[in-house]
Amino acid sequence: MLLALRDVRKSFNTEGGPLEVLKGVSFELDAGQHLALTGESGSGKSTLLHLIAGLDMPDSGEVKLAGADIARMDDPQLAAVRRGKIGLVFQQFNLIPSMTVAQNLSFHARLAGRLDSEWNARLTERLGLTECLGRYPEQLSGGQQQRVAIGRTLAARPGLILADEPTGNLDEDTGDVVIELMLELVSDVNAGFILVTHSTRLAGFLQRRLHLTHGRLQ
Numbered sequence: 001m002l003l004a005l006r007d008v009r010k011s012f013n014t015e016g017g018p019l020e021v022l023k024g025v026s027f028e029l030d031a032g033q034h035l036a037l038t039g040e041s042g043s044g045k046s047t048l049l050h051l052i053a054g055l056d057m058p059d060s061g062e063v064k065l066a067g068a069d070i071a072r073m074d075d076p077q078l079a080a081v082r083r084g085k086i087g088l089v090f091q092q093f094n095l096i097p098s099m100t101v102a103q104n105l106s107f108h109a110r111l112a113g114r115l116d117s118e119w120n121a122r123l124t125e126r127l128g129l130t131e132c133l134g135r136y137p138e139q140l141s142g143g144q145q146q147r148v149a150i151g152r153t154l155a156a157r158p159g160l161i162l163a164d165e166p167t168g169n170l171d172e173d174t175g176d177v178v179i180e181l182m183l184e185l186v187s188d189v190n191a192g193f194i195l196v197t198h199s200t201r202l203a204g205f206l207q208r209r210l211h212l213t214h215g216r217l218q
Helices: 045-053 075-084 101-112 117-126 142-154 172-188
Strands: 003-014 017-029 034-038 060-065 086-090 160-164 192-196 208-213
Touching: 003 045, 017 045, 017 060, 034 045, 045 060, 045 086, 045 160, 045 192, 075 086, 075 101, 086 142, 101 117, 101 142, 117 142, 117 172, 142 172, 172 192
Parallel strands: 034 192, 034 208, 086 160, 160 192
Antiparallel strands: 003 017, 003 060
16 A cells, blocks of 8 residues: 555634635555546645645644655655655646756756666656757746656656646646656556546546545545
8 A cells, every 4th residue: 555544634724713624535545556636626635635745734634655654754754755755746847947957857866866867868758858958947838848847756756646737737738648648657667646637537547536525535
């Protein structure tokens, strides 16, 4: 079992009092398994992803990655998990503008001490970025920037990859190509994959689908 959530709850303070966003969420994900998490805007999808990534802590419940409860880790432990075990891809590409494509691609793998030149070269070729290595992010199209963001995440071969609306800034056709390519590459490293999306069409590309509504999974 790669990931296991047990009765995860999360509330936020508002002017009107506590707002319970997640109301006892539980599910499991095996290594190599792909899961689409759908739901309307404000349903708690991104909140749930942030809890899995250790970017926020649940009020109660367990978030276990390879048997270790993320909710019980301290900051250095969480940083180590995000650096080496979890890969994140967001709607915003978050590339480092002062770095070339080649430098962006290898950045996370270097931080994690996992830079593999052969794997990096394969990723670059599969992502169609070979001719772009010396360019800077501002010189790329949106689709190319998202491919760099995906490559940067996969270069470190994380066990779990979390993607939050990664095609939200792309047109439909480009988004489909990016998701299909991402699934191929995720399978190459046998990683677990969770895609947060509002699109039922994109969710159809994945093996499993869970729908979040009013803080509960369906």
